[in-house]
Amino acid sequence: MxxxxxxxxxxxxxxxxxxxxxxxxxxxxxxxxxxxxxxxxxxxxxxxxxxxxxxxxxxxxxxxxxxxxxxxxxxxxxxxxxxxxxxxxxxxxxxxxxxxxxxxxxxxxxxxxxxxxxxxxxxxxxxxxxxxxxxxxxxxxxxxxxxxxxxxxxxxxxxxxxxxxxxxxxxxxxxxxxxxxxxxxxxxxxxxxxxxxxxxxxxxxxxxxxxxxxxxxxRLRPRVAVRTPHAARLAAAVAQEARAARRPVEVVTEDGNLLLVYGGDCAQVGDTAFRHGVPVHRLAEETAVVDPAGTRPGEGGAPPPGASPPGPGSPDPVPAGRPARSPLRPLRYELRRITGVPSTALVMTGVLAVSAVLAVLLGRGGGTPLPAVLAAWPDLLPLPPAALGAGLLGALSFGEEYRYPALAAGRGAVPRRLALLLAKLAVAAVAALLLGVLVAGVDLAALRLFYGAELITVPDNWRMMTASWLGLTVGCAWAGVLGAGVFRAAAAGVAAVLFVPVAFVPLLRQVASGPEIRSVAGLASRLGEFAGPRWAPSLDRWIAGALEVAGHPAGVALVLTLTVLLCAYALTGLRRQTSW
The missing domain is CATH 3.40.50.300 (P-loop containing nucleotide triphosphate hydrolases)
Known part of the structure; x- marks a missing residue:
């Protein structure tokens, strides 16, 4: 009930x-x-x-x-x-x-x-x-x-x-x-x-x-609704003919040109208008509810029969406007969200095509370093196409929620719970990793096709390059997710991705050129000595690559941007939840 x-x-x-x-x-x-x-x-x-x-x-x-x-x-x-x-x-x-x-x-x-x-x-x-x-x-x-x-x-x-x-x-x-x-x-x-x-x-x-x-x-009462520019004239004619025929008729005029006739039908009212030369713009039979002024005592807000107000132990009223609930299966929800629209496949296909073309053009002169060629990252672009595509996919994950709020229909808000955020970050990371691997593979295949397999060889430091490349794509995807979640628009998520190389990196390069910057070289070997025989030698190269990425101005800028966006997301989410 x-x-x-x-x-x-x-x-x-x-x-x-x-x-x-x-x-x-x-x-x-x-x-x-x-x-x-x-x-x-x-x-x-x-x-x-x-x-x-x-x-x-x-x-x-x-x-x-x-x-x-x-x-x-x-x-x-x-x-x-x-x-x-x-x-x-x-x-x-x-x-x-x-x-x-x-x-x-x-x-x-x-x-x-x-x-x-x-x-x-x-x-x-x-x-x-x-x-x-x-x-x-x-x-x-x-x-x-x-x-x-x-x-x-x-x-x-x-x-x-x-x-x-x-x-x-x-x-x-x-x-x-x-x-x-x-x-x-x-x-x-x-x-x-x-x-x-x-x-x-x-x-x-x-x-x-x-x-x-x-x-x-x-409470129901049939009537005839007539719209005519001569409502007063038609009202008088209808009332006069009803009196002559001894028929009970009530005529009410509303809005100047709307006539409501109670006690007649469309044929009678239409014939009267025709005989008196009154133009009719609308003629229809309706059913009206009896005037609420006739409410019987005991209605008008009284509890209906059988309804009893809550007792002393009942809970207090809950303020309206509570935040919408997160999906009960957030990871499954996010997977269906990202795979259910063609924009995901279009973005990934476009990134692969643009990256392959740029990689071939960059490799033509032979003066561009191989990592930049494989990433399809010319100097004129702030970020490679793969990073921009990953950031766009991340931005759409929250941008679509605000534009088409399927989770919170009627609420005007999107759930900002931790489970939904983690699901979006996880799915965005997987999409970014997949995009990064596909771009590197397609670019390498295009270079070998155009310039020969013997000229394009896999470098020895491929692990470090891979860590750097995948870290960049995942970081841009997360920046897109958080930026769109904080500012409630996909364009804001893309702007957050572009903010890293455009504004942050030049500033950090100036700071990093100072004499007080210390190096973390040798940290991997020191960790190996601390861990003892359980330490795998292959981890040295991966940790060294990750540290190099983290120490690069772009990596530092990306980490700082993600930290700021995550704090802003947490603060705005807490403020909205406690404001009710």
Whole structure:
């Protein structure tokens, strides 16, 4: 059962709260509709229930507040607008990524696709989905965790009549299985036809909470809506003919040119307009909710029957706007995120092609050192293409989260937990290592193809070169991840990568030229003496290479940049978590 007590949104400036002291319940095994005109606070109610907007009140999902539910996706499924996903990601890829975030088996993605009628569209990219399919995709995402409660904001928007009927059949099946369904709608006829219980809102306050049959009998009223530039003239004609025919008719004029006729039908009103020569721009039959001013005593915010406020031992209200949870399987989520979009393959392919061309051009004159040729690093570039590509992949790992916030739909924030950061750093490092190895291999193969294998030989210090090369690519990838995470944009991550050679390295070279700089030469051998016979001689060369990388101005600059970005990420994350 879903229970809400005293929900009140935080007002903005001098305006009244969008939701004011709202108490209601949605029982299990039934479909509950939240009905009200546009601007009545329906969406705000859902966001307060999910603690997405600041406010007061208590919400219980089967007796527990949401912040005490270990796996929210298994308790509550939500649809708040469209599913924010990368337009190049496929339907199946999007749902599998969300399944990893929710900690459910990957097979649930295909089951949810079939349940909402998206069969045959699994391979379609989100940016090419037909109208209405995005709403079904949002519902499929809500169903991934097999939740007990469904909270849906106008789920039928943009759907054809047949699709709306199929949607309500799905909601009815969920309720029949013992689940709780609460959805919002502005159409009272739809609520009376498809819901079991109806909660009526007006200006953020409760008007009535009743069964659908009672709602249809006591609060619905048919009317004819007419839009005409001569509303007053048509109103007088309709009233005059109704009196002559002794028919009870009520005519209300709104907004100057809108006429609402209660007690007639479209044929009668249209014939009257024709006889009196009144032009009509719109003529339609509607069903209106009875004026909320007629609220009976005991409604308007009173607890519904069977609802009891929490006792003294109940938990205090949780402030809204809590940070979004990290994915329950962060590493699997990040792997599906990076492999589910074509940009990853495009970046790597572009880097390989550019590096091979640059390596051939640099090796043509014979005056460029072999390490620079293999890295395809001419003097005019601040970084080699592989390092720039690794930094771009790292920047996209957080940049896409902020642009298409699949993890935190409706929250406007991205989880900044340690598990998600470590997963992104690990996957970015693997991608950077793979890119670095591929670039070196492709460049070496291109050089041997163009200039002969006998002229291009593997140097003796290849271990040191390898450590330096892979350290540079991984460091740039991490700088991209942290830069995008701190400044909430992929462009900021790329800027953080470029900041190392453009600003830091020249400064450090000037500092390193001073007489006070000490050398760490011989540290590897001293470590070997300290470790004794267990020390492997091959480690000397790797440690020497790593120390040379760390002592290089570019390596020092990269380490300092990563340290600053990591501290900034930690500080901004702590500040946002404690600000609530």
């Amino acid at each position: 879903l229970q809400a007590f005293g929900l009140t949104s935080t007002p903005r400036r001098d305006r009244p709260p969008a939701v004011d002291d709202l108490t209601f319940e949605a029982p299990p095994g039934a479909v509950t509709a939240l009905v009200g005109p546009p601007g009545s606070g329906k969406t705000t109610v859902l966001r307060l229930l999910l603690a997405l907007d600041p406010g007061r009140g208590l919400t219980y999902f089967r007796g527990r507040p949401l912040h005490r539910v270990a796996q929210p996706a298994r308790e509550v499924g939500t649809v708040l607008g469209d599913v924010p996903g990368h337009p190049s990601r496929t339907v199946r890829g999007q749902l599998r990524m969300l399944a990893a975030g929710a900690g459910v088996p990957v097979g649930r993605a295909d089951e949810a696709i079939q349940a909402v009628g998206l069969g045959g569209l699994e391979g379609r990219r989100l940016g090419t989905l037909p109208r209405g399919a995005d709403r079904r995709l949002a519902l499929a995402a809500a169903l991934l965790g097999e939740p007990h409660t469904l909270l849906l904001d106008d789920p039928g928007a943009g759907l054809a009549p047949a699709e709306r009927d199929a949607l309500h059949a799905l909601l009815r099946a969920h309720a029949s299985a013992g689940g709780t369904v609460l959805y919002t709608t502005a159409d009272p006829k739809e609520a009376a036809r498809h819901a079991d219980h109806v909660v009526t809102l007006h200006a953020g306050r409760l008007v009535a909470a009743q069964d659908a049959a009672d709602f249809a009998r006591t």
